[in-house]
Amino acid sequence: MAKSSKPILWLPFAAGGMASALVTPALIMVTGLLVPLGLMHLSYEKMAAFAHNPIGKLILLGVVALPAWHAAHRMRTTAHDLGLGAGPGVKLVCYGSAWLMILLSVFALLMI
Amino acid sequence: MSRRPYVRQIERSWWLSRRRYFVYMMREATCLFIALYSALLTDGLLRLSQGPEAWDSYVAAISSTPGVLFQLVCLGFAAFHSVTWFAVTPKAMPLVVKGEPVPPKAIIGAHFALWAVVSLIVFIAAGI
Numbered sequence: 001m002a003k004s005s006k007p008i009l010w011l012p013f014a015a016g017g018m019a020s021a022l023v024t025p026a027l028i029m030v031t032g033l034l035v036p037l038g039l040m041h042l043s044y045e046k047m048a049a050f051a052h053n054p055i056g057k058l059i060l061l062g063v064v065a066l067p068a069w070h071a072a073h074r075m076r077t078t079a080h081d082l083g084l085g086a087g088p089g090v091k092l093v094c095y096g097s098a099w100l101m102i103l104l105s106v107f108a109l110l111m112i
Numbered sequence: 113m114s115r116r117p118y119v120r121q122i123e124r125s126w127w128l129s130r131r132r133y134f135v136y137m138m139r140e141a142t143c144l145f146i147a148l149y150s151a152l153l154t155d156g157l158l159r160l161s162q163g164p165e166a167w168d169s170y171v172a173a174i175s176s177t178p179g180v181l182f183q184l185v186c187l188g189f190a191a192f193h194s195v196t197w198f199a200v201t202p203k204a205m206p207l208v209v210k211g212e213p214v215p216p217k218a219i220i221g222a223h224f225a226l227w228a229v230v231s232l233i234v235f236i237a238a239g240i
Contacts, residue, residue: 032183
């Protein structure tokens, strides 16, 4: 039987699904509501200090990378549901966009 | 894996034919908005790495009217993802304690409680 790449793709999907279910709505409320309304302030000093800390870097990478991977995997299965097939093109667009976000985030965090 | 996998022809709009299918497709569509918001956060990290001016222009952009409207749509879909994700947890990770299955409602309820705690931590961390 051919080896399946499913567990490798599925585990981060589940972790990312849980991470975005727990964290993303609160994050959007901060960046999309509380900050615009002036109820919270994300100053450069505060954010840079947080991103400078190794644990802070890991947290920031986690809240970007895990949901991004989750979304990519779900996008791929949904493309299949819509009859777009499961060819390399779909895979490239879905996982490629996630990898792009992950690598750019890693790059940004290393520069801070 | 076959090199030319068979792709069955299907009606692209099949999910509009029944309410149950539509809700399923809305659940799947949450991934688009999760991905778009991840892209917004990625941009934030890049701008943060470029210094105070770049960061301030990023904050101004996410606080603009289009920025807020976009994020409100993302918030709606993200919350729908949370609710639907927690709803399937009893099936995805059934729990047995002392030989008795934990009732599905307890598993779902625990996730909602955890959601509240994590959200509070995010608000406190961002508010300090």
